[in-house]
Amino acid sequence: xxxxxxTKIFETGEALARAVAEDLGALAAATASTPFxxxxxxxxxxKRLYEILAASPFRERVPWTRVELFFGDERRVPPEHPDSNxxxxxxxxLDHVPAKAHRMRAEHDDADGYARLLGxxxxxxxxxxxxxxxxxLGLGEDGHTASLFPGTAALGERRRxxxxxxxxxxxxxxxxxxxxxxxxxxxxxxxxxGAGKRPMVAACLAAAARGDEPxxxxxxxxxxxxxxxxxxxxxxxxGPTA
Numbered sequence: 001x002x003x004x005x006x007t008k009i010f011e012t013g014e015a016l017a018r019a020v021a022e023d024l025g026a027l028a029a030a031t032a033s034t035p036f037x038x039x040x041x042x043x044x045x046x047k048r049l050y051e052i053l054a055a056s057p058f059r060e061r062v063p064w065t066r067v068e069l070f071f072g073d074e075r076r077v078p079p080e081h082p083d084s085n086x087x088x089x090x091x092x093x094l095d096h097v098p099a100k101a102h103r104m105r106a107e108h109d110d111a112d113g114y115a116r117l118l119g120x121x122x123x124x125x126x127x128x129x130x131x132x133x134x135x136x137l138g139l140g141e142d143g144h145t146a147s148l149f150p151g152t153a154a155l156g157e158r159r160r161x162x163x164x165x166x167x168x169x170x171x172x173x174x175x176x177x178x179x180x181x182x183x184x185x186x187x188x189x190x191x192x193x194g195a196g197k198r199p200m201v202a203a204c205l206a207a208a209a210r211g212d213e214p215x216x217x218x219x220x221x222x223x224x225x226x227x228x229x230x231x232x233x234x235x236x237x238x239g240p241t242a
Contacts, residue, residue, distance in 0.1 A: 004223060005208050006230045013193035013234045017048040020191065020232055024053065024134065025062045027187075035068035035100070036133050037122055039177065041146070042073070042085035043138040045191045050093035059097060067099040068121060072137060073147035073176040074104035076164075106164070106175035114175065115162040127225055129161060129184035137182075139192040139231075141200050143217030147176035154178055155218055179221050186227040190219065193234040201237050 010016040028036045040046065052058060071085055079086045086103040094101050102121070104114050122130035137145045147165050148154050154165035157178040166173050182188060192201055200217070207216050215221045222229065 004229060005205065006228065007205070007233060007238070008230060009233050009235060009238045011235055013045055013048065013236075016191065016193055016232050016234050017045060017052055020049050020136075020189065021052045021058055023189075025058050027134065028062050028067055031133065033133075034066045035121075036063075036066055037068050037070065039070045039072045039132050039135040039185075040085070040089050041071075041136040041138045041191070042088060043191075045193045046136055046138065047088055047092050049136075049191070050089055054093045054096035062097070064097040064099045067097075069094070069099050069101040070118065070121075070132065071102070071104050072135060072182075073174055074106040076106045076109075076173050076175070078107050079103055104162075104175045109164050109173075109175075111160070111162040111164050111175055115160065118161055118181070126184040127180065129180045132181070132185040133187065135177075135182055135185040135188045137188060137190045137219070137222065139190055139197060139200060139204075139219050141196055143200055143204065143219055145190065145219040145222060146182070147174035148179075148218040148221070150218060155221065182222050183225050184227075185224055188222055188224050188227060188229050190222070190229075190231045192231065192237045195236040197237040198239045201231075201233060202239055205231075 074085050075083045077084050102117055118130045124131035139145055142150055149167045152165050152167055154163050154176055157163055161181045163178055164173055165176050204217050204220055
């Protein structure tokens with residue numbers, strides 16, 4: 001559907017989340033390297049994925065003690081705040097499985113600290129950036145992913161792995177991974193469900209198919225150098241051609 005983008009389309013958001021859980025579980029079980037590293041995303045579709053992973057059979061099937069979890073972005077709030085991506089993941093998944101997780105201390109603007117953590121915990125490098133096994137991303141109705149929002153400074157970052165990004169349209173500041181880390185990953189999986197995402201999904205896939213440059217939406221800047229890029233969509237997001 002889009003050049004360089006594989007798409008997998010499911011009847012419902014629930015089916016999408018269960019399919020991603022199956023794929024993650026199989027990968028984690030089959031990968032001999034330790035740790036198996038995943039960058040988590042915020043949002044309603046990832047939340048359902050985490051709930052599925054926290055329950056049987058995935059709670060028992062996934063080798064959680066070999067899994068190490070990071071985050072793609074975080075709001076500038078403490079972990080107990082209802083808007084915290086870490087807080088959501090903790091309630092949905094982390095409280096139920098013995099995986100190691102590293103939260104972003106966005107409330108302290110400590111982007112450099114998180115970059116150091118990535119460098120210390122992940123040994124593999126691609127284009128001088130740490131290589132995550134899987135990066136989970138969402139897609140905003142404005143085309144943002146992680147906290148890479150349209151028109152923001154982080155879109156131009158080509159050296160630092162983690163930055164604090166001012167998002168004036170939301171009157172906020174967030175911590176986010178940057179393109180160098182996202183594009184170094186072995187696998188980037190974009191999860192998008194619901195009819196509200198359909199216009200942006202259609203616009204992105206059309207732009208990718210045309211090869212529009214520069215990428216007209218932040219999510220299209222995610223182009224793994226040597227890894228796979230898969231968009232997991234439900235039929236509501238994929239539209240009538242699905």
